[in-house]
Amino acid sequence: MYHGQTQMTSDLASRVTAVIAKTQHLEPEKVTLESSFEELGIDSLDGVNILFALENEFDIQISDEAAKQIRTVRQTVEGVEKLVAQKAAAAG
Amino acid sequence: MRRVVVTGIGAISALGLDRVALWEALRSGRSGIGPVEGVRLDGLTAKVGAQVKGYDPAAHFDLKRLDLLDRFTQFALLAAREAVTDAGLKSGLGSRTAVVLGAGMAGKLTEDEAYHQLYALGQQRFSPFIIPKSMPSAATSHVTMEFGITGPGLTISTACAASTHAVGYALSLLRGGAADVALAGGSEASFSYACLKSWEAMRVMAPDTCRPFSADRKGMVLGEGAAILVLETAEGAARRGARVYAEIAGFGMSSDAGHITQPSEDGAARAMQAALDDASLGPEDIGYINAHGTGTPSNDLTETRAIRRVFGPHADRLVVSSTKSMHGHALGAAGALEAAATVLALDKGILPPTANFTTPGEGCDLDYAPNAARPAEVEAALSNSFAFGGLNAVLSVRRWRST
Numbered sequence: 001m002y003h004g005q006t007q008m009t010s011d012l013a014s015r016v017t018a019v020i021a022k023t024q025h026l027e028p029e030k031v032t033l034e035s036s037f038e039e040l041g042i043d044s045l046d047g048v049n050i051l052f053a054l055e056n057e058f059d060i061q062i063s064d065e066a067a068k069q070i071r072t073v074r075q076t077v078e079g080v081e082k083l084v085a086q087k088a089a090a091a092g
Numbered sequence: 093m094r095r096v097v098v099t100g101i102g103a104i105s106a107l108g109l110d111r112v113a114l115w116e117a118l119r120s121g122r123s124g125i126g127p128v129e130g131v132r133l134d135g136l137t138a139k140v141g142a143q144v145k146g147y148d149p150a151a152h153f154d155l156k157r158l159d160l161l162d163r164f165t166q167f168a169l170l171a172a173r174e175a176v177t178d179a180g181l182k183s184g185l186g187s188r189t190a191v192v193l194g195a196g197m198a199g200k201l202t203e204d205e206a207y208h209q210l211y212a213l214g215q216q217r218f219s220p221f222i223i224p225k226s227m228p229s230a231a232t233s234h235v236t237m238e239f240g241i242t243g244p245g246l247t248i249s250t251a252c253a254a255s256t257h258a259v260g261y262a263l264s265l266l267r268g269g270a271a272d273v274a275l276a277g278g279s280e281a282s283f284s285y286a287c288l289k290s291w292e293a294m295r296v297m298a299p300d301t302c303r304p305f306s307a308d309r310k311g312m313v314l315g316e317g318a319a320i321l322v323l324e325t326a327e328g329a330a331r332r333g334a335r336v337y338a339e340i341a342g343f344g345m346s347s348d349a350g351h352i353t354q355p356s357e358d359g360a361a362r363a364m365q366a367a368l369d370d371a372s373l374g375p376e377d378i379g380y381i382n383a384h385g386t387g388t389p390s391n392d393l394t395e396t397r398a399i400r401r402v403f404g405p406h407a408d409r410l411v412v413s414s415t416k417s418m419h420g421h422a423l424g425a426a427g428a429l430e431a432a433a434t435v436l437a438l439d440k441g442i443l444p445p446t447a448n449f450t451t452p453g454e455g456c457d458l459d460y461a462p463n464a465a466r467p468a469e470v471e472a473a474l475s476n477s478f479a480f481g482g483l484n485a486v487l488s489v490r491r492w493r494s495t
Binding site: 023024025045052055056 | 160220
């Protein structure tokens with residue numbers, strides 16, 4: 001059970017980092033959970049573009065409020081996790 | 093009044109990816125018009141165009157930056173790079189440099205793709221890049237960023253005259269002292285199914301090719317590309333020992349106040365006269381006119397009459413050619429490509445021809461340099477642009493003598 005949860009989380013994390021790498025034209029290994037957007041050269045418009053790509057990838061809606069909190073890859077993964085879980089709960 | 097000269101030229105068009113390719117095609121009368129590629133064409137009768145070929149965006153821009161560059165902005169940047177290098181200028185051009193670019197359709201390709209996703213595919217999520225990519229001023233902004241230009245920057249959108257107005261306005265800025273150097277010109281990239289359909293709906297598109305002033309002319313042929321001139325004050329150019337192509341000696345504008353598509357002989361004549369007056373040139377000083385020459389029945393006859401009205405008997409001593417027969421009608425880039433052609437013609441002493449010419453159309457009774465370039469040392473020339481909606485712009489270009 002616990003193992004399954006971790007597996008899902010790490011799959012999700014790798015999908016998020018893959019989206020970030022793809023939209024920013026970065027090597028996937030450059031994008032780690034510890035990277036900040038600043039380190040990756042991601043400016044505010046790039047950040048909005050990443051949110052757009054994540055909404056598509058996970059079929060979720062990221063609010064403008066939530067979007068403002070996101071400055072690192074880890075925050076992005078956590079935010080997406082929460083929205084994906086909410087979506088799963090809503091779907092019953 | 094400060095005199096203003098051209099010290100750099102950059103161009104990308106159906107005739108090739110740089111200034112040299114443009115000039116080689118113009119002097120040899122080679123047309124870049126051919127079957128349209130890479131665009132949906134079903135239901136269209138006009139399937140020819142003057143497209144930029146052999147251009148790989150990734151060879152010129154890094155991929156992340158490219159995501160933000162509509163094709164019309166890419167063309168502007170390529171032309172600007174070539175022009176700045178040609179002028180021997182370095183980046184970091186600063187606050188005494190201006191950028192004035194024309195665009196007609198501007199970011200239509202980006203909008204076209206986005207609207208298709210929304211209206212046809214029902215895709216609700218939209219890229220945040222659509223607005224910054226498609227806004228008509230995007231090309232100007234990116235040129236300022238690439239070259240560190242912090243002086244005046246603006247975009248002029250007057251349809252088919254946009255980049256002639258841009259060069260003319262840059263002339264005013266330099267004369268008036270708002271800047272010492274200007275990158276002036278325009279760009280356009282509007283080969284999409286929707287744009288071709290829209291143009292065809294007006295019944296002004298030729299299904300075969302562009303034959304300005306010919307009896308069997310059937311209309312215009314769409315083109316794309318960009319041209320940018322480096323303008324600077326004659327004093328500034330002399331101070332840094334820059335090579336001068338020609339002088340932008342004057343600029344004339346008029347509005348027809350007539351019809352949203354029909355041209356006016358009176359409006360065209362007044363713009364030409366204003367360009368002559370502004371340059372203190374008489375009709376007899378002009379040896380060449382790069383015509384608006386779209387190849388539509390209406391334009392070519394009206395323009396011919398307007399030239400006769402302004403030039404009187406001297407009209408028979410002029411060479412008048414339409415280089416749209418070769419680079420197509422590049423809309424917001426047209427005037428800049430033609431200004432480049434005019435400047436190069438004076439510099440090289442060769443007047444580009446009207447390509448695809450067959451027999452003269454009724455009432456088209458000037459010397460259109462049919463199909464073959466004409467070696468001629470002319471003192472001064474005009475470059476005409478008469479936009480839909482009657483917004484007219486004409487540049488006077490004078491051969492430069494350093495003495």
